[in-house]
Amino acid sequence: MSIKIVPFDEDHLEDAASMVSARYRAERKLAQHLPARFENSESVAPLLQNLARGAPGVVAVQDGVMVGFLVAYVSVFRGVRTTYSPDLGHAADATGRRDIYRRMYGDLARLWLAHGCFIHAITFFAHEQAAMDAWFSVGFGLNAVDAMRGLDDAEMSEAEVEIRRVAAEDVDVVTPLMISLWRHLAGSPVFLPLIIEERRADLAEWLSDPANALWLAFQDGEPVGLMRMEPSEFQVLPVSEKSTVAITGAFTKQEVRGQGIGTALLNHGLNWARSAGYRQCSVDFESMNIPSSWFWLGKGFEPVCYSLIRRVDERLGWAHDGRNAGDVLDAYEGRTGAG
Numbered sequence: 001m002s003i004k005i006v007p008f009d010e011d012h013l014e015d016a017a018s019m020v021s022a023r024y025r026a027e028r029k030l031a032q033h034l035p036a037r038f039e040n041s042e043s044v045a046p047l048l049q050n051l052a053r054g055a056p057g058v059v060a061v062q063d064g065v066m067v068g069f070l071v072a073y074v075s076v077f078r079g080v081r082t083t084y085s086p087d088l089g090h091a092a093d094a095t096g097r098r099d100i101y102r103r104m105y106g107d108l109a110r111l112w113l114a115h116g117c118f119i120h121a122i123t124f125f126a127h128e129q130a131a132m133d134a135w136f137s138v139g140f141g142l143n144a145v146d147a148m149r150g151l152d153d154a155e156m157s158e159a160e161v162e163i164r165r166v167a168a169e170d171v172d173v174v175t176p177l178m179i180s181l182w183r184h185l186a187g188s189p190v191f192l193p194l195i196i197e198e199r200r201a202d203l204a205e206w207l208s209d210p211a212n213a214l215w216l217a218f219q220d221g222e223p224v225g226l227m228r229m230e231p232s233e234f235q236v237l238p239v240s241e242k243s244t245v246a247i248t249g250a251f252t253k254q255e256v257r258g259q260g261i262g263t264a265l266l267n268h269g270l271n272w273a274r275s276a277g278y279r280q281c282s283v284d285f286e287s288m289n290i291p292s293s294w295f296w297l298g299k300g301f302e303p304v305c306y307s308l309i310r311r312v313d314e315r316l317g318w319a320h321d322g323r324n325a326g327d328v329l330d331a332y333e334g335r336t337g338a339g
Contacts, residue, residue: 003100005107008057008071010049016059016069017045019091024237027125031304033148033280035241038088044237048088055083056111060092060100068092068100070108074117078193080311082119083112087236087305090122092131101134109312113320118312123236126303140308142287146236147301148244149281151274153267154299159260161217161224163268168207171200174214177226178203181251189288206230215268217252217261225252227265229273232282238304239282245273247283250292262295 008016021041028034037043054073059066072085092100105120112120122140124132166174179196186194206212209230217225232244239246247269252262273281283301285292297303 002062003067003096003103004061005058005103006061008052008059008069012059012066012069013045013049013052014041015066016071016091017041017048019066019069019093020044020048020088023091023125023128027127027238027304030127031125031148031238031302033150033302034238034304035243037241038237044088047234051086051089055115055117056108058104058108060104062093062096067096068104070101070104072108072112072120072122074115077119077121080119080314081115081117082121083115083117085122087123087125087238092134097131098134098137101131102138105135105138113312113316116317118314118316119309120312121307121309123305123307125238126306132306132308135308138310140310142306143309144284144307145287145293145303146239146282146284146305146307147296147303148239148283149300149302151270151278151281152300153270154263157260157263157267159217159264161219161261161264163215163217163264165272166207166214166216168204170216171204171207173223174203174207174216174226175200177216177223177251177253178249180253181226181249184251185286185289189290190286191288192286213269213272214249215265215272217265219256219261224256225261225265226250227262227269229269229281235284236305241280243277243279244282245276245278245280247281250283250295257291263299266299 018041021039021044024038028039051073052071057071060068068091070085070090072083072089075082075084109120122135182194182196185192207214212230214226214228216223227247228249229245229247232239232246234240270281283296285296287293
């Protein structure tokens with residue numbers, strides 16, 4: 001019997017949570033740092049229930065049995081309305097996985113567009129290559145990587161730097177390095193717009209929170225690098241435990257790279273995290289950020305999730321397949337419709 005696509009509702013929640021926990025169990029066999037909690041579907045179900053309220057979702061049914069589901073929530077990403085399906089927001093049966101994912105996206109993408117969402121994003125566990133290939137086939141590309149490691153030192157560093165934790169009153173010392181980080185991300189090939197959204201007051205407030213730590217590396221009295229760490233917030237399942245500390249910013253000045261300053265900052269932060277009771281460390285970075293990818297993956301961080309993205313042409317807001325046939329013909333023939 002062929003696959004039927006139907007709307008997702010509360011009746012599908014239990015089966016969907018079971019499919020997610022099965023994916024998670026399979027991933028844990030291949031990734032050492034993943035916490036055990038989400039192997040249990042009862043831990044997944046309330047998170048999935050909350051997610052499913054965010055936007056329309058679909059279920060793939062074959063012979064009366066759920067063989068896949070896809071749900072997402074709506075947000076704003078890079079100034080554009082976006083639907084995002086995190087790692088717990090989807091699954092597809094191993095038999096026919098490629099076709100199931102393609103069919104579900106084909107049906108649901110139209111609804112996402114009707115909600116004004118022109119960016120579509122989805123996250124997979126790191127070893128789900130076959131599933132990711134299905135999404136590559138419908139126009140998605142790799143955008144971001146979540147990675148984790150333990151808290152042992154990365155490697156020895158011979159960098160001659162002083163590292164100290166800064167406070168709110170040091171915000172003016174930190175700001176130039178933060179701006180340099182944002183400039184780096186605006187450059188090739190990352191190309192994130194240089195739009196500064198974190199104001200000086202916001203940074204000072206962040207620094208005032210004792211749960212957050214920002215480390216500065218000084219060389220000859222001048223700040224040359226930074227690393228900011230904070231409790232991990234729920235984004236994807238593998239890094240959502242309270243025992244995980246997240247690196248949410250890191251930068252070393254171009255002229256002093258290669259001296260081990262980044263490694264010294266990392267080791268200092270990992271030592272602090274151990275003393276604070278954390279058990280693992282996470283970081284997320286843009287996959288096209290070449291220096292960042294090289295650094296983190298070379299320091300013992302192992303990918304746990306990959307995020308894919310597709311940006312649909314925003315002219316589809318008016319130039320869609322349901323547009324009035326007369327309008328299309330007038331535009332094709334150059335008529336304006338004026339008398």
